[in-house]
Amino acid sequence: xTDPILDVRNLSTHFFTDDGxxxxxxxxSFHVQPGETVGIVGxxxxxxxxxxxxxxxxxxxxxxxVNGEIMFKGRDLLKLNKEELxxxxxxxxxxIFQDPLSSMNPVLRVxxxxxxxxxxxxxxxxxxxxxxxxxxxxxxxxSDPERRVKDYPHQxxxxxxxxxxxxxxxxxxxxxxxxxxxxxxxxxxxxxxxLELLRDLNxxxxxxxxxxxHNLGVVAGLCKRVIVMYAGEIVEEGTVEQIFESxxxxxxxxxxxxxxxxxxxxxxxxxxxxxLPPDLIDLPAGCKFNPRCPFRIERCFSExxxxxxxxxxxxxxxxxxxxxxxxxxxxxxxxxxxxxxxSGVHPKGRQVLPEAEVTATVAESVGD
Amino acid sequence: MTDTIVHVLxxxxxxxxxxxxxxxxxxxxxxxxxGSVKAVDGVTFDIMAGETVGLVGxxxxxxxxxxxxxxQLIPVTSGExxxxxxxxTKLSGEKLRQxxxxxxxIFQDPYASLDPRMTVGDxxxxxxxxxxxxxxxxxxxxxQELLRTVGLNPYFNNRYPHEFSGGQRQRxxxxxALALNPKVIICDEPVSALxxxxxxxxxxxxxxLQREFNLTYLFIAHDLSVVRHISDRVMVMYxxxxxxxxxxxxxxxSQDHPYTRALLSSIPVPDPRIESxxxxxxxxGEIPSPLNPPSGCLFHTRCPIAQVPGVxxxxxxxxxxxxxxxxxxxxxxxQVRTKIKIEEAPA
Numbered sequence: 001x002t003d004p005i006l007d008v009r010n011l012s013t014h015f016f017t018d019d020g021x022x023x024x025x026x027x028x029s030f031h032v033q034p035g036e037t038v039g040i041v042g043x044x045x046x047x048x049x050x051x052x053x054x055x056x057x058x059x060x061x062x063x064x065x066v067n068g069e070i071m072f073k074g075r076d077l078l079k080l081n082k083e084e085l086x087x088x089x090x091x092x093x094x095x096i097f098q099d100p101l102s103s104m105n106p107v108l109r110v111x112x113x114x115x116x117x118x119x120x121x122x123x124x125x126x127x128x129x130x131x132x133x134x135x136x137x138x139x140x141x142x143s144d145p146e147r148r149v150k151d152y153p154h155q156x157x158x159x160x161x162x163x164x165x166x167x168x169x170x171x172x173x174x175x176x177x178x179x180x181x182x183x184x185x186x187x188x189x190x191x192x193x194x195l196e197l198l199r200d201l202n203x204x205x206x207x208x209x210x211x212x213x214h215n216l217g218v219v220a221g222l223c224k225r226v227i228v229m230y231a232g233e234i235v236e237e238g239t240v241e242q243i244f245e246s247x248x249x250x251x252x253x254x255x256x257x258x259x260x261x262x263x264x265x266x267x268x269x270x271x272x273x274x275x276l277p278p279d280l281i282d283l284p285a286g287c288k289f290n291p292r293c294p295f296r297i298e299r300c301f302s303e304x305x306x307x308x309x310x311x312x313x314x315x316x317x318x319x320x321x322x323x324x325x326x327x328x329x330x331x332x333x334x335x336x337x338x339x340x341x342x343s344g345v346h347p348k349g350r351q352v353l354p355e356a357e358v359t360a361t362v363a364e365s366v367g368d
Numbered sequence: 369m370t371d372t373i374v375h376v377l378x379x380x381x382x383x384x385x386x387x388x389x390x391x392x393x394x395x396x397x398x399x400x401x402x403g404s405v406k407a408v409d410g411v412t413f414d415i416m417a418g419e420t421v422g423l424v425g426x427x428x429x430x431x432x433x434x435x436x437x438x439x440q441l442i443p444v445t446s447g448e449x450x451x452x453x454x455x456x457t458k459l460s461g462e463k464l465r466q467x468x469x470x471x472x473x474i475f476q477d478p479y480a481s482l483d484p485r486m487t488v489g490d491x492x493x494x495x496x497x498x499x500x501x502x503x504x505x506x507x508x509x510x511x512q513e514l515l516r517t518v519g520l521n522p523y524f525n526n527r528y529p530h531e532f533s534g535g536q537r538q539r540x541x542x543x544x545a546l547a548l549n550p551k552v553i554i555c556d557e558p559v560s561a562l563x564x565x566x567x568x569x570x571x572x573x574x575x576x577l578q579r580e581f582n583l584t585y586l587f588i589a590h591d592l593s594v595v596r597h598i599s600d601r602v603m604v605m606y607x608x609x610x611x612x613x614x615x616x617x618x619x620x621x622s623q624d625h626p627y628t629r630a631l632l633s634s635i636p637v638p639d640p641r642i643e644s645x646x647x648x649x650x651x652x653g654e655i656p657s658p659l660n661p662p663s664g665c666l667f668h669t670r671c672p673i674a675q676v677p678g679v680x681x682x683x684x685x686x687x688x689x690x691x692x693x694x695x696x697x698x699x700x701x702x703q704v705r706t707k708i709k710i711e712e713a714p715a
Contacts, residue, residue: 187426187427188591189651191634192633192634221636254565255565260571262637268572273569274568
């Protein structure tokens, strides 16, 4: 295995607000290999965007990275001064954001804004910049790029603006592209086109992509590896097949069953994860998912589980899963191997129920 | 805060009588000297009592405008909206107000749709006060009953909207919509502003309430997976017109309009094995401007199987019954499934 291009170790980012210390990201560790596509999924407030902002040194007051290392090509980004960081941002690491309209300057031509990044970093020879701008727009499939470079952002549709943002991100041939909800503001047909574009660009340019999203479907199509975050922590990590076919954390398991699928039978009732994510100022003791977890056991209330390996390439932070992992090593008789039902241990019976029954029982047992 | 109602009863079959009939509804917005925007251009459909009909389409297709036309929040340019036998487009003033009691709305943005200076109790009671239906102790009791129905603590009635999360606010909006015991509820993107785990709570609640109160829903959303899940039938809209109406059960396996098929191919499925086999239907260009819609079939400028020049550019295809029981407006609906591939051929 080659050295990771990005290696985040034990990252914690807090926001010091008047109401208290918001512990937005706590002890997050992950790595990205060169050319890899990694998805970070979670709901609003889970810390996925703050993690990305921390990597790029974009966290602003009252926020502060309070702990950790962010190793990029062997250098700790947290130890660099502003000038050194600026030389990496937009050159070696690029970022695209959710809302392409507010990320562009409305009074400057699109072409000029793409060129700006190349002029700033002197990686591309000045003489080539004009031609490369048109090439980039061609690469992101903007039609008639010779004319379009002279347009202003308001003359572009939402999907085209996001294409232009991607062109900007790719202009300096970065090693890593961080895309924060790049398709959330777009219609589904446009979203599908942008995702296909990102997939192709990853293959053509070899740039690693970290895709941050709340949409599980988006991750399934683009990413090879998936990180699941909840309440500021990584709760599970694995290959895309592992995460979708045998999730080992109850949150991942519940999340997958709470979204309606276009290809599923309509008859199945959705699993609703009851309650709300915890307050990041006043976190619950033990596992942060315990107030909403359908599988919780005594230990979850007092001790926070550490993220540990549960299968080759797969990590999870869950006491129930850990017990099962230990059980499979010969200590117990729990034999659930059906895809997706890996955490299907019922809290009371401790036996494995068929999927439909688990869903129904969960819905009943949490009603108060 | 939890789903308090868990039903095991199956949903009763929708009745054969249409409760709501929308007949050739048209809405043109004037665009100054530029002519008019045909936001809704001749839409006709029925909803049976107890049925859920989904309305899906991309931004600007006219789905929200159609919802507002049906509830008479904006007047129709032409056409009829027949609610329980009465054409409400011909009513005004007190008569409209009384007839419209039967029809309520739930909105997308749970932050903007609740008055921040009213207590939750007053928000939910407002329709009751408005129609002088109830007052005093009885009103308070009804508000508490409604809060309980939507899974909130009944003693929250003195709190203000800012004290609630998005999902809880959406429950308050639902309680307000239920206050007058309506027959029809128009849900305009009720879950799209909510987080994934909260969406399921609200979808399940809407399904439970439908069983409990025999409600009829028009469910408007851009997310086809959500729409298909909750609806009995799904209508797909493009540039102000309905292009396909299909039973939810077979929408995934059978499509009669190229746009439906393209839309379906765009929806990401949380399953890497399916995703790796999927092929995106490439739509050429962008959605045309509704100020200057294409001639003939509105979709012909982007359709992968359109005959241009030819019938698709010249003749508006009627919305008609196809062999599989769907309604679709396409001259070549028999070729949609054979000519437009949405799956990679097995290697």
